[in-house]
Amino acid sequence: MLVFLIRRIAQSAIVVAIMSVLVFTGIFAIGNPIDVLISPEADELERAAAIARLGLDRPLHEQFFAFAGNALSGDLGISFVHGVPAVELVLERFPATLELALLAMIIAVLIGIPLGIWAGLRPDSPAGRIIMAGSILGFSLPTFWVGMLLIMAFAVSLGWLPASGRGETVDVFGIPFSFLTADGLKHMLLPALNLALFKVSLVIRLARAGTREVALQDYVRFARAKGLSPARIVGVHILKNIMIPVVTVLGLEFGSVIAFSVVTESVFAWPGMGKLLIDSILLLDRPVVVAYLLVTVLLFIVINLVVDVLYSLLDPRIRLGGAKA
Amino acid sequence: MRQDPVLEVEDLHTHFFTRGGVARAVDGVSFSLHRGEILGLVGESGSGKSVTGMSILGLIDPPGRIVSGAVLYRGENLVAAGEKRLRQLRGNRIAMIFQDPMMTLNPVLSVETQMVETVLAHDRVSREQARERAREALARVGIPSPDERLAAYPHQFSGGMRQRVAIAIALLHQPDVIIADEPTTALDVTIQAQILFEVQKLCRETGTALVWITHDLAVVSGLADRVAVMYAGRIVETGTTVEVIDHARHPYTHGLLGSVPSRNKRGEPLAQIPGMTPSLLRLPEGCAFQPRCPRATAACLALPPLSGGDHGWRCFHPQEAAA
Numbered sequence A: 001m002l003v004f005l006i007r008r009i010a011q012s013a014i015v016v017a018i019m020s021v022l023v024f025t026g027i028f029a030i031g032n033p034i035d036v037l038i039s040p041e042a043d044e045l046e047r048a049a050a051i052a053r054l055g056l057d058r059p060l061h062e063q064f065f066a067f068a069g070n071a072l073s074g075d076l077g078i079s080f081v082h083g084v085p086a087v088e089l090v091l092e093r094f095p096a097t098l099e100l101a102l103l104a105m106i107i108a109v110l111i112g113i114p115l116g117i118w119a120g121l122r123p124d125s126p127a128g129r130i131i132m133a134g135s136i137l138g139f140s141l142p143t144f145w146v147g148m149l150l151i152m153a154f155a156v157s158l159g160w161l162p163a164s165g166r167g168e169t170v171d172v173f174g175i176p177f178s179f180l181t182a183d184g185l186k187h188m189l190l191p192a193l194n195l196a197l198f199k200v201s202l203v204i205r206l207a208r209a210g211t212r213e214v215a216l217q218d219y220v221r222f223a224r225a226k227g228l229s230p231a232r233i234v235g236v237h238i239l240k241n242i243m244i245p246v247v248t249v250l251g252l253e254f255g256s257v258i259a260f261s262v263v264t265e266s267v268f269a270w271p272g273m274g275k276l277l278i279d280s281i282l283l284l285d286r287p288v289v290v291a292y293l294l295v296t297v298l299l300f301i302v303i304n305l306v307v308d309v310l311y312s313l314l315d316p317r318i319r320l321g322g323a324k325a
Numbered sequence B: 001m002r003q004d005p006v007l008e009v010e011d012l013h014t015h016f017f018t019r020g021g022v023a024r025a026v027d028g029v030s031f032s033l034h035r036g037e038i039l040g041l042v043g044e045s046g047s048g049k050s051v052t053g054m055s056i057l058g059l060i061d062p063p064g065r066i067v068s069g070a071v072l073y074r075g076e077n078l079v080a081a082g083e084k085r086l087r088q089l090r091g092n093r094i095a096m097i098f099q100d101p102m103m104t105l106n107p108v109l110s111v112e113t114q115m116v117e118t119v120l121a122h123d124r125v126s127r128e129q130a131r132e133r134a135r136e137a138l139a140r141v142g143i144p145s146p147d148e149r150l151a152a153y154p155h156q157f158s159g160g161m162r163q164r165v166a167i168a169i170a171l172l173h174q175p176d177v178i179i180a181d182e183p184t185t186a187l188d189v190t191i192q193a194q195i196l197f198e199v200q201k202l203c204r205e206t207g208t209a210l211v212w213i214t215h216d217l218a219v220v221s222g223l224a225d226r227v228a229v230m231y232a233g234r235i236v237e238t239g240t241t242v243e244v245i246d247h248a249r250h251p252y253t254h255g256l257l258g259s260v261p262s263r264n265k266r267g268e269p270l271a272q273i274p275g276m277t278p279s280l281l282r283l284p285e286g287c288a289f290q291p292r293c294p295r296a297t298a299a300c301l302a303l304p305p306l307s308g309g310d311h312g313w314r315c316f317h318p319q320e321a322a323a
Helices: A002-030 A033-037 A044-054 A060-072 A086-121 A126-140 A143-157 A182-215 A218-225 A230-260 A262-267 A273-282 A286-314 B049-056 B083-089 B111-122 B127-140 B146-151 B159-171 B189-206 B217-223 B241-246 B251-258
Strands: A170-172 A175-177 B007-018 B021-033 B038-042 B064-073 B094-097 B177-181 B209-214 B226-231 B234-240
Touching: A002 A060, A002 A286, A033 A044, A086 A126, A086 A175, A086 A182, A086 A230, A086 A262, A086 A273, A086 A286, A126 A182, A143 A182, A143 A262, A182 A230, A182 A262, A218 A230, A218 B094, A230 A273, A230 A286, A230 B111, A262 A273, A273 A286, B007 B049, B021 B038, B021 B049, B021 B064, B021 B234, B038 B049, B038 B217, B049 B064, B049 B177, B049 B209, B094 B159, B111 B127, B111 B146, B111 B159, B127 B146, B127 B159, B159 B189, B189 B209, B189 B217, B209 B217, B217 B241, B226 B241, B226 B251, B234 B241, B234 B251
Parallel strands: B038 B209, B038 B226, B094 B177, B177 B209
Antiparallel strands: A170 A175, B007 B021, B007 B064, B226 B234
16 A cells, blocks of 8 residues: 555656646747736836746746746746736635535436436336436537526526525635535535536446446346345445446546536636636636646546545455555 | 155246247246255256246346246245245245356455345344354355455455355355256366365255256266256256166257266267257247257157156157166
8 A cells, every 4th residue: 555655656746747847838838928918008118027027038948947946845936917826826716616526526426326227227118218318418418508508497587596606605724615505505506517417427327337237247146146135236236346437437527527617617607716727828827827737637646546545445356556466 | 754845846937038039948847856855957058947047036037037837935836926025035045056156246245245144134133143154154165264254355265265155155044945056167176076065965964955057967966866857948857866867768868968078988989969959939849859869750749748757758759768
């Protein structure tokens, strides 16, 4: 386990280093932030001063090493636009996105797994076919469109749920969270549903495919021959076997929900990281984009680590640690 | 004096309603089993022997269905019984062991979980007591240091050890009947011999009756009290092991016996039954073995009845009883 962790951390460090180079040069290539930041009326002198102040007059590699040096001490630069440290800006928005993503994943698991197992156990029943047809819709409908429909239906026509913002929040260790208040939950529900739709479909298909395969295995027949109840066979013998692919994909999806919930956050005006990213790209606010992507990379690394640990809990045949006996 | 049989199968028909037509996997099988008796159910792949085993426990899934006939456990007809009653009996009074020990244990659950759940499915005992019974069962089937092995997962066992675990699970409730579906086919011969020995011993000790499904006549001749030979869903010959193995009357039984390599003389080509097992969807009329049978005549286009007596065969032209 310790060997596994050390190896993992070394791998992660390399990934972070490569990512930072890519992101830094990538943003540099997109355009010059000065064109956006400074008003067209500014004279040459003001321009030169601004460029020097932001360090943009130096060659790219110098800029990068200055950035990398600062980054090692946790300083990812100061936002060109907002004038505050970029990391702070990103982390400030992080809890909003995190709670939204978590709720979406919970919805995906709670709806997707039971429906998927049901469809897998009775693939030819009408209910099974309806579930599968529904999952195709979930895959193919564009997120922004579904988001707008949800707003139309539940916020505008029925007036049951609010359409934008985080609602009332409660501070936990100084971080505001919405899920702790009824109002906040109401505000979260629509965007979370919107975000969950695709994942629900994905989980349904994974769970169904897994169930169809596992249900035919001899150990399921043996479990029946032992006289176990159907609830125990499905809930323990089948469920535990289909969770491995589900956990893999959910891990990846969780990362991407947090990192790229841009569309949903825009539609529902949810003040999360995704919205910050879009705004920062439009303004070529390089430190914020870089900080955002690095936080995202770290997030993916952590999630992958958690997924690997979950594997070993789900499947005794998988052992953590590189050294094979 | 003979007691009443623990298990009687009467004219059982299990058919599979597939797109290609109706496959009559089990087509009128009858046998009975007494306490402590070992019945060898012999046949080639597709002869319906496994389906017969599954039918007894009501484990036939659609498109398959028990069409008619009865399975009497101590006089109670299980074909008419509800799912709940069947569940009470499965693993409790009638247990089953499957062919491939690599596949019968759930790979992600510990042996302890899989044994304890079997105990708890039928008896209201504490988890501790259930665990203790699991430990005893493992020790009984010859698994060393059962305490440690309980915590292990199936992949940490060899094939033979896994089959012992499966047998231990079948023995947990000291069932009246165990249906063993080719449990030694996937094992090495030495392991096979050990398992056969253990099973025989355990059945003698506990009075458990055994239906041993196999294609291996050698196994059956050493283990079973009685033998039933199946072909295309029907029993074609039945009797005591000595009667069937040494005084076979049905040409198919003869063919099977002739196909065992050790019974052939060295250097001679191996005897074989010509042709192939017929598709269950297109069974020949009358005696299903008739197209492959060296003794077949026009009379064989009608289905021969199972001749009476303890040693019975389903043939119009049986081989003469060997001297």
